[in-house]
Amino acid sequence: MTTNHKPLSIIAKCALCSIKTELFVCSHCDEVICQKCVDKHQLKLNETLKEHWNLCKTKFDNLSRLSGFIKIRKNSFVNVSFCLQIFTIKMRVMLKMKSIEYVY
Numbered sequence: 001m002t003t004n005h006k007p008l009s010i011i012a013k014c015a016l017c018s019i020k021t022e023l024f025v026c027s028h029c030d031e032v033i034c035q036k037c038v039d040k041h042q043l044k045l046n047e048t049l050k051e052h053w054n055l056c057k058t059k060f061d062n063l064s065r066l067s068g069f070i071k072i073r074k075n076s077f078v079n080v081s082f083c084l085q086i087f088t089i090k091m092r093v094m095l096k097m098k099s100i101e102y103v104y
């Protein structure tokens with residue numbers, strides 16, 4: 001999609017509004033149309049581009065939020081496994097002490 005409308009340098013009826021005037025090839029629909037219709041299509045084109053841009057922005061925001069969420073999940077998982085390791089070591093130590101207690 002380009003925003004350059006090629007002027008044809010011919011005077012003829014516009015394909016859309018049928019007004020006899022200078023015509024252009026619209027970069028939005030490739031129709032041979034007048035300046036007024038080109039302007040209207042330019043607005044449509046801008047809206048479409050804006051919609052695409054907003055969609056991309058939303059997708060990007062969602063992705064970055066999701067990647068942040070995954071990072072948090074990963075960190076909490078690391079924390080949980082770290083706690084489990086400490087707990088296991090503590091239990092081992094306690095069991096050893098108990099067994100020592102039993103032996104003595």
Ligand SMILES: [Zn+2]
Pocket residue numbers: 026027028029030031038041
């Ligand atoms: Zn057009």
Ligand SMILES: [Zn+2]
Pocket residue numbers: 014015016017018019033034035036037038
């Ligand atoms: Zn027209």
